[in-house]
Amino acid sequence: MKPSDIGQELSKKVRCQVSWDNHVRDCYSVDASSYLIKPQIVTFPRNESDIIKIIKFARKYHIPVIPRGGGTGLVGSALGRGIILDMRHLDKIKLGSKHVKVGSGVFKGRLDKILKKQGRFIGPDPSIGPFCTIGGMIGTNASGIHSLKYGSVIDNLIQVRMISSSGVVIEFPGKNKFNSIIKKIHSKNEIHFPKVSKNSCGYRIDVLSSEKDLYKLIAGSEGTLGIITSAKISTYELPKSILLCIIHYKTLSEAVRDVPEIIKSRPSAVEIVDNNITKYIKVNVPKSGCLLFVEFDNNIQPNRKQIQKITSGRIIRVESDTEKIKKLWNFRNSALAYSLRSITKNETMPTLIEDAVVPVRRLPLLLKMLDMISKKYGLRMIIYGHVGNGNIHIRPILKQKDLRLIKNIAHEFFSGVIGIGGSITGEHGDGLARSEFVKMQYDAKTYSIFKNIKKQFDPKNILNPGKIISNHSTVTRNLKI
Ligand SMILES: Cc1cc2nc3c(=O)[nH]c(=O)nc-3n(C[C@H](O)[C@H](O)[C@H](O)COP(=O)(O)OP(=O)(O)OC[C@H]3O[C@@H](n4cnc5c(N)ncnc54)[C@H](O)[C@@H]3O)c2cc1C
Structure with missing residues (x-):
């Protein structure tokens, strides 16, 4: 189906704006990553009913659905060829005394201002500040500068409400058909996860001990298990002195x-x-x-x-x-x-190995490995990040279009990180840059549980397909550099 055919057909079913305009599609072909993929349609759902109708339509025609918040993700997880759901209109905020119930399209900057008046804040604080949304933060299991004390999204979530791939409203924790998944995960499987303070690689089954914990599975799921419409999140009292x-x-x-x-x-x-x-x-x-x-x-x-x-x-x-x-x-x-000021016109700094996390005591080993890779390929690297968590952002400076080199560096670096007990992503997620490496991070048994989870939540594979569970190499495909 052509974008205009999809758009016209879908417009008959929903009350919200649906766009197949070339210019709009161009705007949504990029995020803060190094990738570019042009979607067929961009939609702006105003409520859960619109989302349900879009999902049912997408399911009927087998078109991918990709939820999108602020588009500040660094690994292309909000990019895809199907129908984009721009979640900005799901923007309600309801304050509690020690938590906040918040629509997934709420921008963090707006929430921060409202919470500040109450003398409170939320723990995860990506350095991009006001421009990311709650849905995107949950989607990537975001953290930030203060996560050393206040944790990542997964440590701060209380409840999640989402639309499933069959168009049903699901609340976690709550009674629903997915609760039986927990029993299957724990009945006969021993799972192995890196012992790090934060981790956004794969599905976080390591923190699930009963069905009451299922909301944690949605943190870091990158829109592959459901479309989050709202969430309840812990808040903290603003510190008196710093x-x-x-x-x-x-x-x-x-x-x-x-x-x-x-x-x-x-x-x-x-x-x-x-x-x-x-x-x-x-x-x-x-x-x-x-x-x-x-x-x-x-x-x-x-x-x-x-x-x-x-x-x-x-x-x-x-x-x-x-x-x-x-x-x-x-x-x-x-x-x-x-960092961007440090590179010339012919150079690029792809998001690729930018988010490794290792046990803090092994940071010297991580630096040693980076030094070896830099020397081997004659590269400059820019380094900054959340060392208190063992999470370092690394930007190798490469000549443009050297795709083979990008793949080599990714393989060497990721196997090194895994070898020293780390995770290939602490907070940015897998997306297009790392989904193919998830099976390298985990053993075959754990990866097969991930595949089973995806199948149960999304049997027709319409929710952000190719992210987290991937059968293709996407690390250099669709790079815009
Ligand atoms: C300069 C800069 C600094 C950054 N610093 C940090 C940092 O310190 N810590 C950190 O963790 N991250 C950081 N990031 C990465 C990014 O900002 C975060 O990952 C952020 O949480 C993404 O939010 P977003 O709304 O832009 O999501 P998007 O990029 O729009 O989406 C991210 C993922 O979430 C999914 N998603 C979005 N909305 C929903 C929804 N309603 N339901 C289901 N899935 C959804 C998308 O499909 C996608 O997979 C930084 C980025 C930049 C550009």
Whole structure:
């Protein structure tokens, strides 16, 4: 069917906007990743009834359905050739005393402002800040700078409401046909997951102990198990005082060696930026070496003393003024934007190996492996990220269109990460860049459970097909670089 035929037919069934306009389809062919795929149709459902009708239509004609939030995902998980569901109109917010019930299309920036008036916030805080949505955050099991203390989405979800692939409203926890899945997972299977503090690779069956936990399976499911319409999420009281210490180290290895000791004092964040980024920071910091940002939001005075004892680096700034701290965090949050300034017109920095997570004590091994890969292929790498969680964002700088090199690096890096007990993605998910490597991350038994889960939730494979469970190599296909 041509896009216009699908669009005209679908328009007769739903009350919401349906677009097959070329320009609109172009806008939705990209996200913040390195990929480009043009969808057939873009829809803007206004409620669950629209979504149910779109799903039933897609099922009848076997057209993929891809839910999309802010499109800030870094691995192309919101891209696909079928019908895009732009979830922005599912935007209701209902405050509770220690939680919030929130529509999946709510942008985090709007939620933050409303929660701030209540003196509260949600834990996961992707560095993209206000521009991602709750649905996208659940879809990727997002985390962020403060996840060291407040966890990823999976640690903060309480309930999920979604539309299944057969067009039925499902609530987790609640009575529904999927509850029996848990028994099958645990009856005869021993599953092996990396022992890391955050993980967005595959389906998170490691955290399911009873049917009451099934909502956690939806975290990080990338729109492959259902279309989330709303969720209940924990909120926290805004801290009364904060302390940010910026510590300078001559090398990344020296900095990461201090991290296991630093996290024992329970900081709210421990982040790193390398000298590709420090050179753009517009405050007086050394432009060589690297910086560790360590934040505490409780026990401030003892921690101020403690950090001086622990660190082998040089503390170059200690800040307790909330507004100044916000500005300093903006430098860290702009790391990706600063990185882009470091490359020339003929170079590219694909999102590919940008999100590995390893046990914190093994960070030196991860750096050693990166050094070997850089030397082997003569590459520069930009490094920053959430070292307190063992989660590092790595951007190799490559010549454009060198697809074979991209594949080689992906294979070598991912097998190395898995070899040192890590996960190939801590927070960004699998998407087009990593879904083919999910079977490398897990053993055959665990992967077959994933396949079975997908089959039970989506027997006709219409929900974001090819993501997480993939039979094709997509890491270099549809790259726009
Ligand atoms: C500069 C920059 C910094 C970033 N920093 C971080 C960071 O610190 N931590 C972090 O975790 N991430 C980070 N990200 C990645 C990204 O912002 C997050 O993954 C974010 O949560 C994605 O939200 P989104 O609304 O843009 O989702 P999208 O990109 O639109 O979608 C992401 C996935 O969720 C699915 N999805 C969206 N809505 C729904 C729904 N209603 N139901 C089911 N599935 C749905 C999509 O199909 C897709 O698979 C960063 C990105 C950028 C560009």
